[in-house]
Amino acid sequence: MLEVENLDVTYGRTRAVKSVSLTVGEGEIVTVLGANGAGKTSLLRALQGAVRPSGGRIRFNGRDLTAQSPAARVRDGMVLVPEGRQIFVSMTVEENLLMGAYLRKDASVDRDIASIYERFPNLAERRYASASSLSGGEQQMLAIGRALxxxxxxxxxxxxSLGLSPLFVERLFTLLGDLNKDGIGILLVEQNTTMALDIAARGYVLELGTNVLEDTAEALASNTALTEAYLGGHGETATEEPARLA
Ligand SMILES: Nc1ncnc2c1ncn2[C@@H]1O[C@H](COP(=O)(O)OP(=O)(O)O)[C@@H](O)[C@H]1O
Ligand SMILES: [Mg+2]
Incomplete structure (x- = not known):
């Protein structure tokens, strides 16, 4: 479904992603692991279309999307739930969900929003409340709902899972499993290595922008020496993001 070939992302002199290739099959869960600064966010932003790659190719369902706008990618069926959620805190829960539908012209948006409220009863109860009043876990659910x-x-x-309580981390991974059962493919960037490898079929490990490991999730999970070396031993704990340039 998704085929990424030799992708490069460069900011000035920083080569954040260096010739990374990866695939996600139809309905597959794939994880990308790596320590802070490994290039995970840059990779996803290039896949989203927010950052123009300096090299390589992105294909989705056989279509070359490398030069396509973020909106075109969403229309084609690829969506990103960004780092830090990025919900609109000055809007209500429902307005946030409607933002996820702005590219759609069909009449079934109401039905889809209703189905999201079924999936997330917490959000249904708070539909007219400001998104800023939600807990971190609820905001993450809203960000995923908006993507859906x-x-x-x-x-x-x-x-x-960054910054979520253990209860919400548990709920989040259950949700990802449910979405996958509904046939949605998942590309999951995580620092919670254990849970990510538990749910994924395959994984990639990035170090300083380079794909240094690629294997089945099972093989990566048993490869503790290597994953600890590349993940800086932070596999189990969600660490804060470093300060970054705007
Ligand atoms: N907007 C930016 N401008 C310049 N450098 C950036 C920018 N975003 C990220 N970087 C740099 O690119 C590298 C990879 O960062 P990032 O993709 O955020 O990694 P990760 O998500 O794995 O922590 C880091 O060295 C980071 O400082
Ligand atoms: Mg990141």
């Missing part, structure tokens, strides 16, 4: 309104075939998530 675009009816994705592939959902990409950038460290969705």
């Amino acid at each position: 309104v675009s009816r994705p075939r592939l959902i990409m998530l950038d460290e969705p």
Whole structure:
């Protein structure tokens, strides 16, 4: 479904992603692991279309999307739940969900929003409340709900468990499993290595922008020496993001 070939992302002199290739099959869960600064967010932003890659190719369902706008990618069925959620805190829960539908012209948006409220009863109860009043875990659910309104075939998530309580981390991974059962492919960037490898079929490990390991999730999970070396031994704990340039 998703085929990424030799992707490069460069900011000035920083080569954040160096010739990374990866695939996500139809309905597959794939994880990308790596320590802070490994290039995970840059990779996802290039896949989303927010950052123009300096090299390489992105194909989705056989179509070359490398030069396509973020909106075109969403229309084609690829959506990103960004790092730090990025919900609109000055809007209500429902307005946030409607933002996920802005590219759609069909009349079934109301039905899809209703189905999101069924999936997330917490959000249904708070539909007219300001998104800023939600807990971190609820905000993450809202960010995922907003992505689901675009009816994705592939959902990409950038460290969705970061900063969540153990209860919400548990709920989040259950949700990802449910979405996958509904046929949605998942590209999951995580620092919670254990849970990511538990849910994924395959994984890639990035170090300083380079793909240094690629294997089945099972093989990566048993490869503790290597994963600890590349993940800086932070595999189990969600660490804060470093300060970054705007
Ligand atoms: N907008 C930016 N401008 C310049 N450098 C950036 C920018 N975003 C990220 N970087 C640099 O690119 C590298 C990879 O960062 P990032 O993709 O955020 O990694 P990760 O998500 O794995 O922590 C880091 O060295 C980071 O400082
Ligand atoms: Mg990141």
